[in-house]
Amino acid sequence: MLNLDLLRTTFRSGRFYCRFADCRKEENLALAAALTAVFREGANKCRCELASLTKEVTAAAQDPKFASGLEKIITGSAEFDAPDPDLDYASVRRELFERSGAAMKSPGDFSEEHYKTLYPHPERDIYGDLPDFEVLRSFREMTPQGLLERYNVALVQTMLLYTSKLTLTLSAPEHSELRKLVRFMKFFRLLAVIRSCGNNTIELELSGPGALLENARKYGLLLASFFPAVPLLKKYKLHAELEIRSRKGHFELDQSSGLVSHYTNISAYVPEEIRLFHRLFKERRAQWHIVGETPFINMGREGICFPDLSFCNESGAVCHLELFHRWHKGELPKRMEFMEKNPEIPLIAGIDRGAVSETAWNELVTTHPDAAARCFRFRDFPGVDTVLKTLEKFTDKKEKGIKNERKKRKTSRMGS
DSSP: OOOGGGOOEEEETTEEEEOOOOTTOHHHHHHHHHHHHHHHTOTTOBHHHHHHHHHHHHHTSSOHHHHHHHHHHHHHTEEEOOOOTTOOHHHHHHHHHHHHHHHHHSSSOOOHHHHHHTOSOTTSOTTTTSGGGOBEEEEOOOOHHHHHHHHHHHHHHHHHTTEEEEEEEEESOOHHHHHHHHHHHHHTTOOEEEEEOSTTEEEEEEEOGGGOSSSHHHHHHHHHHHGGGGGGSSSEEEEEEEEETTEEEEEEEEGGGOOOOOOOOGGGOOOHHHHHHHHHHHHHTOSEEEESOOOOEEOGGGOEEOOSEEEEETTOOEEEEEEEOGGGTTTHHHHHHHHHHOTTSOEEEEEETTTSOHHHHHHHHHHOHHHHTTEEEESSSOOHHHHHHHHHHHHHHHHHHHHHHHHHHHHHHHHO
8 A cells, every 4th residue: 555645646526536557658667667676686685775776766757756656565565584583783783883992992903804803793784673774585576567557456545544434336246256355355354234226236335444433544454455356346336435634525436447456366365363263163073163155144124244154063053153343333233133133044143342332232132132142252353162152052042942833833733
């Protein structure tokens, strides 16, 4: 993503427009090629050396802001060596300066070669703990056109850091296409209100960081990081409400923009905590196991629910789990109302303790007691034992309900 001062937009009649780069223009391709060459040939150079070289390129560009934006993206794709955690750089510098100071006061010539012999760790740069002196370790190779395409996506990502509401309208999406998009939403811990609008059209509404009072910065980064999944869709319309530098307006985008996503293998994006949960759950060797594919749950007018995980037990019973993190609290009352009215739907929910206060949770428990029995609370990420306990509780209650229903039918037949 870009800094706000590198954002190239225009504002007319209450609407923001991105000034996208032409990815086929020779002048733009030449600029991108010059910048990528600096990093491709920059092995063992430190940040300040690379910055000096890229500055020569950006200073000669017709649009320095555009050139600096390209530089920001390419620098962000590089990896630099971290400082040695076992080395106290400040102490080493102090020791070297004290030794060299004493040597300069001594009789005789003080040469550069003599100075180097005084350094206690000649294999280390004494300024290695300072960001400007971090050495380039690797560079994610990209073509000049690829860099320009990343730049255009980054423009939109930066704008989305300042949105209060984001709406995606999908026309005739394929089932696999929608599932992939939701998989990315889950990876970035985003929650959307999903509605079926008829004519094979689906609308997804995501609250932006501007609508939150807390965790806005982190949520904004997640929302912006999610965006590159959108251009993977064949047909879409994006509408966002923005406030940038005291200007309020809206921003619209669709597939005709020609944006190219750098997200390729969606299935590979699995959060580390999900992987850990899978491993620990498998190690428990309980009667439940995690099902690979998680289906959608149609909630009628309430939209569509996309559970995070699905489970199946030895008897074939299936149950789904939906997680509500801190920024999902707006949807929680609606979901609990749905669960209260539809006890037959095999759905349980986990709620982050940071999403609702104790008072608000107690009110939800009072209003939706049956739904609350199918919920549990957690911090950061749920534990395996808690999930298993809730699964057992739900299936036990469901089986008890089935037995009671059979008993009622049997009694009714005997009476007749």
